[in-house]
Amino acid sequence: MIVLGLESSCDETAAALVADGREVLADVVASQHDVHRPYGGVVPELASRAHVVNVVPVLREALARAGFGLERVDGVAVTSGPGLVGALLIGVQTGKAIAWARGLPLVGVHHLAGHLAAVYLEPDPPPMPHLALLVSGGHTSLVRVEDHGSVVELGRTRDDAAGEAFDKGAKLLGLGYPGGAMIDRLAATGDPDAVPFPRAMTAASAGDDFSFSGLKTALLHHVRAHGVPDGQALADLCASYQAAIVEVLVRKTRRVARRERLSHVQLCGGVAANRGLRAAMRAAGAADDFAVYVPSPARCTDNAAMIAAAGYHALVRGERAGLDLGAVATVPLPTRSAG
Ligand code: KG4
Ligand code: ZN
Numbered sequence: 001m002i003v004l005g006l007e008s009s010c011d012e013t014a015a016a017l018v019a020d021g022r023e024v025l026a027d028v029v030a031s032q033h034d035v036h037r038p039y040g041g042v043v044p045e046l047a048s049r050a051h052v053v054n055v056v057p058v059l060r061e062a063l064a065r066a067g068f069g070l071e072r073v074d075g076v077a078v079t080s081g082p083g084l085v086g087a088l089l090i091g092v093q094t095g096k097a098i099a100w101a102r103g104l105p106l107v108g109v110h111h112l113a114g115h116l117a118a119v120y121l122e123p124d125p126p127p128m129p130h131l132a133l134l135v136s137g138g139h140t141s142l143v144r145v146e147d148h149g150s151v152v153e154l155g156r157t158r159d160d161a162a163g164e165a166f167d168k169g170a171k172l173l174g175l176g177y178p179g180g181a182m183i184d185r186l187a188a189t190g191d192p193d194a195v196p197f198p199r200a201m202t203a204a205s206a207g208d209d210f211s212f213s214g215l216k217t218a219l220l221h222h223v224r225a226h227g228v229p230d231g232q233a234l235a236d237l238c239a240s241y242q243a244a245i246v247e248v249l250v251r252k253t254r255r256v257a258r259r260e261r262l263s264h265v266q267l268c269g270g271v272a273a274n275r276g277l278r279a280a281m282r283a284a285g286a287a288d289d290f291a292v293y294v295p296s297p298a299r300c301t302d303n304a305a306m307i308a309a310a311g312y313h314a315l316v317r318g319e320r321a322g323l324d325l326g327a328v329a330t331v332p333l334p335t336r337s338a339g
């Protein structure tokens with residue numbers, strides 16, 4: 001079954017064609033980073049306009065790369081939330097138009113269900129059940145994945161998401177937007193022990209939730225006291241800041257994996273592209289004897305192949321959206337209650 005995936009929840013316009021939720025036939029992403037960079041963050045109105053301009057060329061490019069037309073497509077999967085409503089609507093309307101015109105089944109995909117499905121596009125995906133650390137620009141959660149479409153959330157951030165901590169930190173350091181990848185790059189040559197940053201909520205008694213807003217404040221205080229450094233000192237500051245985020249994510253994941261007796265752990269969402277996090281989680285897995293699965297960096301950040309993969313499983317389960325499918329800004333990942 002060939003599924004067309006469409007993604008437009010934030011600042012990437014993406015279309016992909018995926019066979020059976022596993023084999024990527026085409027995967028095209030048009031990033032709007034250049035549009036939003038001058039403003040230091042995503043401007044919703046500009047995002048919507050850029051999606052309008054990009055969506056048809058991106059779709060055409062995906063079909064051209066796959067080497068066939070819409071007549072070979074068996075279903076349409078589109079991100080319907082959460083995200084920026086005006087941005088989401090462009091993908092949703094496009095998906096509905098194609099489904100209606102070609103008489104194809106349509107399904108609305110939760111953006112985070114898409115992130116969780118990205119690892120199934122890799123040659124060696126994790127078995128069920130497994131633990132997932134979902135770290136993106138808007139979300140930070142630890143979830144037990146029982147099956148496709150069946151997850152239990154065990155912990156989540158109480159304030160900023162991990163990606164927000166990266167982006168806000170980068171903004172404070174004048175590194176531009178989006179800042180996660182910039183901090184990653186600078187951290188590679190820095191000393192992670194140069195500046196002591198807090199590791200919030202890491203005591204066992206703190207439970208499975210995360211908090212990153214204090215870290216951002218600590219960086220603000222550091223910058224107020226010492227200014228923004230350059231050269232090696234900037235690399236050291238980035239490495240120290242990144243290490244604080246990574247250590248909290250890894251410590252909590254280890255503890256939950258042990259407690260839940262889950263020996264397979266996947267990382268997903270844009271922050272899973274971070275080299276420090278990938279290496280630290282792999283080291284933790286080797287020490288604690290759990291297997292670590294991470295999508296390729298390009299499939300950690302937003303893309304439509306992951307939406308097509310999640311959509312495939314939803315279609316197989318018999319889920320269908322009507323032409324009244326809408327876009328929703330905030331919607332929890334459909335979960336089973338824990339316990
Ligand atoms: O999943 P994603 O593309 O969009 C959302 O669903 O939010 O995640 C974007 C987030 C941004 O905060 C970005 O700075 C962060 O992922 N990110 C990174 C890296 N690449 C992207 N953070 C740290 N290191 C990276 N290499
Ligand atoms: Zn995302």
